[in-house]
Amino acid sequence: MKIKKKYNKINKKIVKVLTTTFIIYSTIISANENIFDVISRPCINSKSYILIDYNTGTVLTEKNADKHQKPASLAKIMTSYVIGKAIKTGKIKRSDIVTISNNAWATGNPLFSGSSLMFLRVGDRISVEKLIKGIILQSGNDACVAMAEYVSGKQKKFIDLMNFYSKKIGLKNTYFKNVHGLDIPGQYTSARDIAILGQALIHDLPQEYSIYKEKNFTFNHIHQNNRNLLLWDNSLNVDGIKTGHTEIAGYNMIVSATKNHMRLIAVILGDKTEEDRKINSKRLLNWGFETFRTINPIKKNQKIAALPILYGRYGTVNIGINQNVYLTILKNQEKKIKIIYHISNNKIFAPVHKNKILGSMTFIINNHIVNTYPLVALNKVPKGNIVFCFLDYIRLKLNKWIHQ
Known part of the structure; x- marks a missing residue:
């Protein structure tokens, strides 16, 4: 992302926070893909x-x-x-x-x-x-x-x-x-x-x-x-x-x-019998608990990072996911998850409304997309006063001139 000089330090912190977060939570696996086909399944008739x-x-x-x-x-x-x-x-x-x-x-x-x-x-x-x-x-x-x-x-x-x-x-x-x-x-x-x-x-x-x-x-x-x-x-x-x-x-x-x-x-x-359904149900549950685990790596409205804002009353907006993120993983695949984040625009302009989608976070394992969640603004950022807007305008012009 190309961002004005004023926010270079902030941007570095964002990358650091996101990278750290992804390392901590790179322990996930998902539904809807054939990722679990390698597992031997219980025999149920x-x-x-x-x-x-x-x-x-x-x-x-x-x-x-x-x-x-x-x-x-x-x-x-x-x-x-x-x-x-x-x-x-x-x-x-x-x-x-x-x-x-x-x-x-x-x-x-x-x-x-x-x-x-x-x-x-x-x-x-x-x-x-x-x-x-x-x-x-x-x-x-x-x-x-x-x-x-x-x-x-x-x-x-x-x-x-x-x-x-x-x-x-x-x-x-x-x-x-x-x-x-x-x-x-x-x-x-x-x-x-x-x-x-x-x-x-x-x-x-x-x-x-x-x-x-x-x-x-x-x-x-x-x-x-x-x-x-x-x-x-x-x-x-x-x-x-x-x-x-x-x-x-x-x-x-x-x-x-x-x-x-x-x-x-x-x-x-x-x-076939009452006893069969009890035994088979128990067999399924025990197999599931022994083979998988579910984690909640990201809580609802948990701050993941702060992105710079132009023309805003505040210099940054907090981003996160507005729902609890649960992921089901194989117990032996915890280190195979890759997490990719994407910010939709390299410049974000105020006003920004709460829950506005600003990007996405994707979880991947064995080259399969496990799930993608929208990254949203966790707080509202109204437009700044004329002084802040004018300063940001000047900085944008200078930044554009420097990078020509």
Whole structure:
């Protein structure tokens, strides 16, 4: 960059800071490239599965991840997501009381025969909070109907919301036709979409997600345990998410666990037995934690450097990235990352608005671009008074004359 003499010292400091930063944080790897192909993967016999890093979305391993499968009770994750959104926007409250209709009557509805239930009765008056727990912890199909009717008036309108949010969060191979996940023609999902849905639930609705780690729930003197058996596994720090099973779908599971500031999400679809889905989910999580780690090299709005400004009230503007940067790396590839920064213009003129993009930072490993983040102004720099502007104008003219 060619910069006026007044800022030569500042510019040298910028280069030094950026170079130092890049050396410190040259420890990253990414998603979406075939950088992980050299790794031996765990042997999983499920119809479909995927393992992702929650913070980066990096796919660590997968099989038939986009193939259509029946969701079974994993559909209830979207049901609870829609309910959580309704609470968040103030449409309903957790303390609201719901009157149970004939449609949500547990024992009087042939559709529910042999399925998981909260065991609601017509005319019962139950809080939204308890019905949510009935959906999440008891996997109650009857509770799903009760809440769908309370939120939207009719189940069809609630299902429309489920599909609306599916598109909004980026699910490409999912379509819901009921609120509980019981088998019905035309209803499907995929392992990748379920992982994305779990990721959205954790990020968007942390209070809703916190319920998923509870191990049991008692309603009307009926005690039921959470069907996520990995919640009782002391070798893993599992805090969710959900299981599902129907005759057509097989045994499904999405599970999330944390270790050393890293969160992984594993999805198993179409396993043969309840024990198989538990073992295979655990195998995926253990393999992921043993093979990878996630780092947060740059914090949101962390100052990376200061760039010179012309015609400004201040002489420099701080630059950084306006989001947390997470990167997933192989444990043996920490020194292979290269980081390249680019400043869009060699002269930056005031005024500069906060969050204005001034350049970019790119992470590379094994000649693959891992990710690129925009470098933005972290502070506003208004235009300076007439004296500062005149001095900068003179310096620019002198600088141009000297370098002719």
